[in-house]
Amino acid sequence: MPASEVVAAVERAHREEWGRVLASVARVLDGDLATAEECTQEAFVAALTSWEADGVPARPGAWLTTTARRRAIDLVRRQVALRARYPDLVRDEAVEAGDDEEDAVAVDDRLRLVFTCCHPALAPESRTALTLRMVCGLTTDEIARAFLVPEPTLAARITRAKKKIAAAGIPYRVPSRDDLAERLDGVLTVVHLVFTAGYAAPGPDLVRADLVERALDLGRVLAVLMPDEPEVLGLLALLELTDARRAARVDAEGELVLLEEQDRSLWDAAAIARGEALLGRAMNLLGAEHSAGRFLLQAAVAGLHDEAPTFADTDWAAIGLLYDRLLDVWPSPVVAVNRAVAVAFAAGPEHGLAALDAVAADPGLRGWHYLPAARADLLRRLGRDDEAAAEYRAALALVSDGAERAYLRRRLAELGA
Amino acid sequence: MTTRYMFLLFGDETAMSDVTPEQWEQMMKAHDAWGHAVADAGATIVSGEALAPSSTATTVRKGGAAPVVTDGPFAETKEALGGYYVLDCTDLDQALALAHTCPIDVVEVRPVIPT
Numbered sequence: 001m002p003a004s005e006v007v008a009a010v011e012r013a014h015r016e017e018w019g020r021v022l023a024s025v026a027r028v029l030d031g032d033l034a035t036a037e038e039c040t041q042e043a044f045v046a047a048l049t050s051w052e053a054d055g056v057p058a059r060p061g062a063w064l065t066t067t068a069r070r071r072a073i074d075l076v077r078r079q080v081a082l083r084a085r086y087p088d089l090v091r092d093e094a095v096e097a098g099d100d101e102e103d104a105v106a107v108d109d110r111l112r113l114v115f116t117c118c119h120p121a122l123a124p125e126s127r128t129a130l131t132l133r134m135v136c137g138l139t140t141d142e143i144a145r146a147f148l149v150p151e152p153t154l155a156a157r158i159t160r161a162k163k164k165i166a167a168a169g170i171p172y173r174v175p176s177r178d179d180l181a182e183r184l185d186g187v188l189t190v191v192h193l194v195f196t197a198g199y200a201a202p203g204p205d206l207v208r209a210d211l212v213e214r215a216l217d218l219g220r221v222l223a224v225l226m227p228d229e230p231e232v233l234g235l236l237a238l239l240e241l242t243d244a245r246r247a248a249r250v251d252a253e254g255e256l257v258l259l260e261e262q263d264r265s266l267w268d269a270a271a272i273a274r275g276e277a278l279l280g281r282a283m284n285l286l287g288a289e290h291s292a293g294r295f296l297l298q299a300a301v302a303g304l305h306d307e308a309p310t311f312a313d314t315d316w317a318a319i320g321l322l323y324d325r326l327l328d329v330w331p332s333p334v335v336a337v338n339r340a341v342a343v344a345f346a347a348g349p350e351h352g353l354a355a356l357d358a359v360a361a362d363p364g365l366r367g368w369h370y371l372p373a374a375r376a377d378l379l380r381r382l383g384r385d386d387e388a389a390a391e392y393r394a395a396l397a398l399v400s401d402g403a404e405r406a407y408l409r410r411r412l413a414e415l416g417a
Numbered sequence: 418m419t420t421r422y423m424f425l426l427f428g429d430e431t432a433m434s435d436v437t438p439e440q441w442e443q444m445m446k447a448h449d450a451w452g453h454a455v456a457d458a459g460a461t462i463v464s465g466e467a468l469a470p471s472s473t474a475t476t477v478r479k480g481g482a483a484p485v486v487t488d489g490p491f492a493e494t495k496e497a498l499g500g501y502y503v504l505d506c507t508d509l510d511q512a513l514a515l516a517h518t519c520p521i522d523v524v525e526v527r528p529v530i531p532t
Contacts, residue, residue, distance in 0.1 A: 121509060168528050169420035171508035179510070 006052045013060040014044055018137030019221075020061060023109035025068045031116065031172025033134060034162045035075065036068075043068035110135070111174045111225050114218075118187045119170050126161040128190050133158055136214050146197060146211050184226075188235045188295055191218045195239050199246065200401075212246075215239060223278070233282035234296030240275035241302035244268040255410075256403040260311045272306045279303050294330040297322055316346035333362035334370075341374050349378040369398035373408065380415065389417035419505040420528060421463065422512045427496040427523035430470055447520035455504065455515055465502035496523050503529065 021043065026036035043064045057063040117130040128147075132138045138146075144154035164170070175183040198211025219236040226232045248262035257263075282296050292300075301322050308314040323339035336359040344352020356375055365371050376391035392412045399405055436444075455462055471490040478485045490497065499521070506512040509526070516524040 119509075121513070168526075169422075169506075169509045169512070171510055175510070179514075 003052060006048065006056065009051060009056045009060070010044060010047050013047065013064060014137055017061040017064055018044075019110055019113060019135040021064045021068050022134055022137075023113035024065050025072050026113060026172060027109050028069055029072055029076075031165070031170075033116070033165060033172075035072065037134065037162075039068045039071040039075065040064075042071050108174060110221060112172050114187055114222070115174055115183055116165065116170060116172050118183070118190050119165070120183070120186055121168055121170055122161050122164060124189075126157055126164075127186070128193055129154060129158050130161045131190050131218075132194065132214070135218065138214070142210075146208055181231075184229065184231060185293070187222070188231060191215050191222070191235060192238070192295070194218070195242075199242065212243060216243065228285060230282040230285040230290050231293040231295050233278045233285070234293065234299045237275045237278035237282060237299035238295055238302055240271045240278065241299060241306050244271035244275065244306055250403065254403060256407045258407070259305065264309065267306065275299070275306065276303055292325065292329070294326060297326040297329070301326075314345070316342055320346045333359050333364045334368070336362075337365065337371055337374060344378050344381075349381045352378045353382075367398055369395045369404070369408075371395075372398070376411065380411070385415050385417075389415050392417075419461075419507055420509070420512075421531065422504050422506060422509075423527045423529055424502040424504060424512075424516060424519060425498060425525040425527065426500040426502070426519070426521040427494070427525070428499045428521050429495065430497045430499070433470065433499070444520065451515075451519055454518060458511060458515060459507070460511055460515060461505040463503040463505060465500070467500040468498060471497040 018040065022033075022036050022040040025039050026033055029036050046067055047060075047064060051057070114131065114135055117134050118127045122130065125147075129143055132143045132146075133140065140155045140158060141151050143158075144151040147154070149157075174180075192215070194211050195215035198208045198213075198215065216236075216239055219232075219239050222232045223236045244267050245259075245262065247268065248264065248266040249257060251257050279296075279299055282299070283292075286292060286296075301319050304315050304319050304322070320339065320342045323335065323342050327335050327339055337356065340352050340355035340359070343355045353375065356371070356378070359365070360371065360375075372391040372394040376388045376395060379385075379388035379391060389412060392408050392415075396405060396408045396412075399408070452462055471493075474490040476487050476489065476491050478487070502519075504512065504515065506515065512526050516526050
């Protein structure tokens with residue numbers, strides 16, 4: 001088999017199996033992520049030579065898991081310190097990845113890994129970096145470029161997080177029923193963050209575009225592993241319904257196109273259909289045990305946008321009601337601002353402005369350009385041009401993103417300011 | 418196999434300075450109840466003490482020409498160190514769950530280096 005085909009096969013296996021293999025080895029090592037990562041890395045390196053000599057195995061995942069586990073057991077046998085910690089492993093026969101055992105246990109293993117990487121005892125930026133490294137297999141260089149952080153900083157962040165897990169005794173398991181809702185919100189937040197980091201970066205930056213795919217992958221895996229959790233389905237629905245609009249979001253010159261002006265024929269109908277189906281499934285799960293959470297509610301808002309054939313047809317009243325409920329479960333000033341925008345469309349700009357004024361003093365909004373930008377837009381629609389211009393300038397002072405700046409300057413120019 | 422943690426308890430001392438004997442009694446009862454909760458959870462309290470107010474502290478700082486002795490705690494914070502527990506827990510999740518119910522405003526959960 002030509003070397004290039006082997007490399008392609010290993011790369012494909014890396015994309016599809018990294019998290020599963022690492023999670024499985026980590027279980028065998030009782031949560032030692034650092035050693036598990038090492039053994040997993042070595043298994044993939046070994047695959048490059050072995051698969052060239054012996055051909056690509058029928059089940060690459062099983063081959064990699066077995067190889068990585070064997071490596072782990074070798075390490076444990078040879079290192080006295082590890083032997084003391086894992087006395088059972090030296091006698092472990094369950095190295096081979098059997099068929100049924102693999103599928104049944106693999107489901108939990110990836111969940112264990114994801115919940116551990118997203119533990120609240122880890123700093124939020126550490127959770128994101130660790131998840132991308134351990135669950136998705138991105139290199140530290142790729143993660144650093146994706147989040148515009150120097151590589152040594154990112155590498156140190158991941159190292160510290162692994163050390164914290166070991167030193168502080170963060171357990172390698174899926175949280176108990178009591179903690180699940182809260183911990184799940186942490187996991188879904190990380191996935192959503194990865195998505196927005198990629199989505200908010202239009203243009204040819206492939207690393208950041210790949211983040212969107214990674215987030216969708218993670219969302220899909222979670223939906224398979226936790227199909228009865230409405231928030232999990234809600235998050236994936238939100239990602240699909242948002243990503244559906246991606247092609248229309250930026251024009252040929254790289255300029256931001258507002259929802260109001262987007263060419264809806266460019267929207268991905270298949271993604272919208274998937275999103276709507278997930279939304280439906282999630283809503284069917286609501287009842288005594290589950291009430292609508294923030295990801296499901298945001299997905300419902302996205303669904304209402306995606307359903308409207310034109311901007312003018314958007315059901316703003318319904319969106320406003322959803323934002324009311326969202327504010328209840330997620331009392332964030334950012335949500336309040338988004339709600340005010342919906343109110344403006346449903347009931348008129350003056351009502352929107354009143355809603356904005358009610359929340360404008362919140363310190364959580366300081367430095368966020370969307371607040372003055374939203375106010376500017378409402379003032380513009382009321383014909384209060386001087387005030388609008390002042391707010392557009394205030395927004396410009398707060399934003400660095402090229403496409404957003406271009407949009408705000410365009411609005412200013414339209415006002416003749 | 419358990420992990421040992423120190424719980425450093427921080428509270429608002431100004432609230433403590435006017436505490437009545439009845440309120441003190443209440444607090445002791447709350448800590449006692451918490452101790453039972455710890456045992457019910459399968460964890461163990463290795464040790465624990467309430468500390469006298471930070472105004473009674475004296476700090477010795479080395480590193481200069483000679484050690485410097487000052488009146489007061491190391492760090493003047495709004496919430497002052499008021500006590501500690503040392504616990505043996507199965508893992509951090511158990512320690513955090515117990516910290517949630519510990520009757521004090523702020524708990525720092527710090528692993529003890531095993532010897």
